[in-house]
Amino acid sequence: MRILYFARLRETLGLGEETLELPDGAEVEMLLRTLRSRHPPLRGFGELLVAVNAEYASLDRGLREGDVVALFPPVSGG
Amino acid sequence: MIRLVSVEPSIDEALGELRLRRVGAIAAFIGIVRGETEGRAIEALEVEAYEEMALRELERIRGEALERFGVEEAVVLHRVGRLKVGEIILVILVASAHRDEAFKACRYILEELKRRAPLWKREITPEGAIWVEGERA
Secondary structure (H helix, E strand, O other), X not given: OXXXXXXXXXXXXXXXXXXXXXXXXXXXXXXXXXXXXXXXXXXXXOOOEEEEOOEEOOOOOEOOOOOEEEEEOOOOOO | OEEEXXXXXXXXXXXXXXXXXXXXXXXXXXXXXXXXXXXXXXXXXXXXXXXXXXXXXXXXXXXXXXXXXXXXXEEEEEEOEEEXXXXXXXXXXXXXXXXXXXXXHHHHHHHHHHHHOOEEEEEEEOOEEEEOOOOOO
Protein backbone atom coordinates (compact mmCIF):
# COMPACT_ATOMS: atom_id res chain seq x y z
CA MET A 1 0.00 0.00 0.00
CA ARG A 2 1.01 3.62 -0.43
CA ILE A 3 1.90 5.67 2.64
CA LEU A 4 1.82 9.48 2.38
CA TYR A 5 3.43 11.94 4.81
CA PHE A 6 2.55 15.62 5.13
CA ALA A 7 3.77 18.89 6.65
CA ARG A 8 6.23 18.66 9.59
CA LEU A 9 6.10 14.87 9.46
CA ARG A 10 7.18 14.83 5.80
CA GLU A 11 9.98 17.23 6.69
CA THR A 12 11.09 15.23 9.77
CA LEU A 13 11.27 11.97 7.82
CA GLY A 14 12.65 13.59 4.68
CA LEU A 15 10.08 11.51 2.84
CA GLY A 16 6.76 12.33 1.19
CA GLU A 17 5.68 8.87 0.17
CA GLU A 18 6.66 5.20 0.33
CA THR A 19 5.14 1.79 -0.35
CA LEU A 20 4.83 -1.05 2.10
CA GLU A 21 3.58 -4.64 2.12
CA LEU A 22 1.46 -5.70 5.08
CA PRO A 23 -0.25 -9.05 5.75
CA ASP A 24 -3.95 -9.24 4.92
CA GLY A 25 -6.18 -8.15 7.77
CA ALA A 26 -3.57 -5.80 9.25
CA GLU A 27 -4.97 -2.77 11.06
CA VAL A 28 -3.80 0.84 11.26
CA GLU A 29 -2.21 0.13 14.66
CA MET A 30 0.03 -2.57 13.19
CA LEU A 31 1.01 -0.31 10.33
CA LEU A 32 2.04 2.38 12.81
CA ARG A 33 4.16 -0.13 14.76
CA THR A 34 5.87 -1.23 11.55
CA LEU A 35 6.53 2.37 10.52
CA ARG A 36 7.88 3.31 13.95
CA SER A 37 10.47 0.56 13.79
CA ARG A 38 11.40 1.53 10.24
CA HIS A 39 11.62 5.29 11.00
CA PRO A 40 13.03 6.10 14.46
CA PRO A 41 12.02 9.84 14.23
CA LEU A 42 8.38 8.69 14.20
CA ARG A 43 8.65 7.41 17.76
CA GLY A 44 8.90 10.76 19.49
CA PHE A 45 6.89 12.71 16.96
CA GLY A 46 3.82 13.56 19.02
CA GLU A 47 0.21 13.52 17.92
CA LEU A 48 -0.40 11.91 14.54
CA LEU A 49 -3.61 11.75 12.54
CA VAL A 50 -4.30 8.88 10.16
CA ALA A 51 -6.45 8.82 7.04
CA VAL A 52 -7.22 5.81 4.86
CA ASN A 53 -8.27 6.56 1.29
CA ALA A 54 -8.71 10.27 2.13
CA GLU A 55 -10.93 9.70 5.17
CA TYR A 56 -9.98 9.87 8.85
CA ALA A 57 -9.43 6.39 10.29
CA SER A 58 -9.17 4.91 13.78
CA LEU A 59 -6.44 2.55 15.03
CA ASP A 60 -8.60 -0.54 14.56
CA ARG A 61 -9.43 0.22 10.95
CA GLY A 62 -8.60 -2.81 8.77
CA LEU A 63 -6.32 -2.29 5.78
CA ARG A 64 -6.39 -3.84 2.33
CA GLU A 65 -4.05 -4.09 -0.61
CA GLY A 66 -4.26 -0.90 -2.62
CA ASP A 67 -5.24 1.37 0.29
CA VAL A 68 -3.63 4.79 0.49
CA VAL A 69 -2.75 5.67 4.07
CA ALA A 70 -1.85 9.25 5.01
CA LEU A 71 -0.10 10.26 8.24
CA PHE A 72 0.07 13.87 9.37
CA PRO A 73 0.26 16.22 12.36
CA PRO A 74 -2.78 18.14 13.67
CA VAL A 75 -4.11 20.41 10.96
CA SER A 76 -3.89 24.21 10.90
CA GLY A 77 -5.78 25.58 7.92
CA GLY A 78 -7.91 28.74 7.87
CA MET B 1 -18.22 25.57 -4.64
CA ILE B 2 -15.14 24.19 -2.88
CA ARG B 3 -11.71 25.13 -4.20
CA LEU B 4 -8.05 25.10 -3.26
CA VAL B 5 -6.45 27.97 -5.14
CA SER B 6 -2.87 29.05 -5.72
CA VAL B 7 -3.68 32.70 -6.50
CA GLU B 8 -5.72 35.23 -4.52
CA PRO B 9 -9.38 34.19 -4.89
CA SER B 10 -11.95 36.53 -6.43
CA ILE B 11 -14.66 37.30 -3.89
CA ASP B 12 -16.70 39.04 -6.60
CA GLU B 13 -16.81 35.91 -8.70
CA ALA B 14 -17.92 33.77 -5.76
CA LEU B 15 -20.51 36.35 -4.73
CA GLY B 16 -21.86 36.51 -8.26
CA GLU B 17 -22.65 32.84 -8.23
CA LEU B 18 -24.51 33.07 -4.89
CA ARG B 19 -26.51 36.18 -5.81
CA LEU B 20 -28.16 34.28 -8.64
CA ARG B 21 -29.90 32.16 -6.04
CA ARG B 22 -32.26 35.01 -5.06
CA VAL B 23 -31.40 34.70 -1.37
CA GLY B 24 -31.85 37.47 1.21
CA ALA B 25 -28.50 37.16 2.98
CA ILE B 26 -24.89 36.23 2.33
CA ALA B 27 -22.59 35.92 5.36
CA ALA B 28 -18.86 36.05 4.74
CA PHE B 29 -15.68 35.16 6.58
CA ILE B 30 -12.42 36.32 5.07
CA GLY B 31 -9.15 35.14 6.59
CA ILE B 32 -6.05 37.29 6.06
CA VAL B 33 -2.37 36.44 6.56
CA ARG B 34 -1.39 38.22 9.75
CA GLY B 35 1.83 40.21 10.12
CA GLU B 36 2.88 38.91 13.49
CA THR B 37 2.21 36.03 15.83
CA GLU B 38 3.12 35.78 19.50
CA GLY B 39 5.43 38.75 19.16
CA ARG B 40 7.26 37.39 16.10
CA ALA B 41 7.13 39.14 12.74
CA ILE B 42 5.85 37.01 9.87
CA GLU B 43 7.45 37.55 6.47
CA ALA B 44 5.35 35.05 4.55
CA LEU B 45 3.10 32.08 5.05
CA GLU B 46 3.18 28.72 3.29
CA VAL B 47 0.14 26.47 3.12
CA GLU B 48 0.52 22.76 2.43
CA ALA B 49 -2.49 20.62 1.56
CA TYR B 50 -3.36 16.98 1.17
CA GLU B 51 -5.44 18.17 -1.73
CA GLU B 52 -7.57 15.13 -2.49
CA MET B 53 -8.62 14.72 1.13
CA ALA B 54 -8.97 18.45 1.84
CA LEU B 55 -11.45 18.80 -1.04
CA ARG B 56 -13.43 15.80 0.14
CA GLU B 57 -13.43 16.89 3.79
CA LEU B 58 -14.49 20.45 2.87
CA GLU B 59 -17.25 19.03 0.70
CA ARG B 60 -18.47 16.96 3.65
CA ILE B 61 -18.38 20.04 5.93
CA ARG B 62 -20.32 22.07 3.35
CA GLY B 63 -22.97 19.33 3.17
CA GLU B 64 -23.26 19.23 6.97
CA ALA B 65 -23.71 23.00 7.14
CA LEU B 66 -26.40 23.00 4.46
CA GLU B 67 -28.29 20.26 6.25
CA ARG B 68 -27.90 21.50 9.84
CA PHE B 69 -28.75 25.14 9.25
CA GLY B 70 -31.01 24.86 6.22
CA VAL B 71 -28.96 27.37 4.21
CA GLU B 72 -29.03 27.56 0.41
CA GLU B 73 -25.40 27.31 -0.61
CA ALA B 74 -21.87 27.70 0.68
CA VAL B 75 -18.60 28.59 -1.01
CA VAL B 76 -15.19 27.76 0.47
CA LEU B 77 -11.99 28.97 -1.18
CA HIS B 78 -8.66 28.19 0.53
CA ARG B 79 -5.24 29.29 -0.67
CA VAL B 80 -2.31 26.91 -0.98
CA GLY B 81 1.34 27.72 -1.66
CA ARG B 82 3.25 30.82 -0.55
CA LEU B 83 1.32 33.88 0.64
CA LYS B 84 2.36 37.39 1.63
CA VAL B 85 1.17 39.27 4.70
CA GLY B 86 -2.21 40.88 4.00
CA GLU B 87 -3.23 38.36 1.35
CA ILE B 88 -6.48 36.43 1.57
CA ILE B 89 -5.99 32.87 2.79
CA LEU B 90 -9.61 31.83 3.16
CA VAL B 91 -13.05 32.88 1.93
CA ILE B 92 -16.25 31.36 3.26
CA LEU B 93 -19.56 32.63 1.90
CA VAL B 94 -22.94 31.30 2.96
CA ALA B 95 -26.15 32.21 1.18
CA SER B 96 -29.43 31.89 3.02
CA ALA B 97 -32.96 33.22 3.17
CA HIS B 98 -32.19 34.88 6.52
CA ARG B 99 -29.12 36.23 8.31
CA ASP B 100 -29.10 34.16 11.49
CA GLU B 101 -28.66 30.79 9.79
CA ALA B 102 -26.14 32.32 7.37
CA PHE B 103 -23.89 33.50 10.24
CA LYS B 104 -24.22 30.22 12.12
CA ALA B 105 -23.43 28.08 9.08
CA CYS B 106 -20.45 30.31 8.21
CA ARG B 107 -19.03 29.89 11.73
CA TYR B 108 -19.65 26.15 11.62
CA ILE B 109 -17.76 25.75 8.36
CA LEU B 110 -14.84 27.82 9.69
CA GLU B 111 -14.48 25.89 12.96
CA GLU B 112 -14.83 22.47 11.30
CA LEU B 113 -12.33 23.44 8.58
CA LYS B 114 -9.79 24.39 11.28
CA ARG B 115 -10.35 21.09 13.06
CA ARG B 116 -10.62 18.66 10.14
CA ALA B 117 -9.33 19.88 6.78
CA PRO B 118 -5.83 18.50 6.07
CA LEU B 119 -4.13 21.85 5.52
CA TRP B 120 -1.03 23.10 7.33
CA LYS B 121 0.43 26.57 7.77
CA ARG B 122 4.15 27.27 7.99
CA GLU B 123 5.10 30.73 9.16
CA ILE B 124 8.26 32.20 7.69
CA THR B 125 9.82 34.47 10.32
CA PRO B 126 13.24 36.20 10.62
CA GLU B 127 14.26 33.41 13.03
CA GLY B 128 13.27 30.61 10.64
CA ALA B 129 10.19 28.67 9.55
CA ILE B 130 7.67 27.40 12.09
CA TRP B 131 4.95 24.83 11.43
CA VAL B 132 1.61 25.71 13.00
CA GLU B 133 -0.13 22.66 14.40
CA GLY B 134 -3.61 22.53 15.80
CA GLU B 135 -5.94 25.36 16.60
CA ARG B 136 -4.46 28.75 17.42
CA ALA B 137 -7.00 31.45 18.15
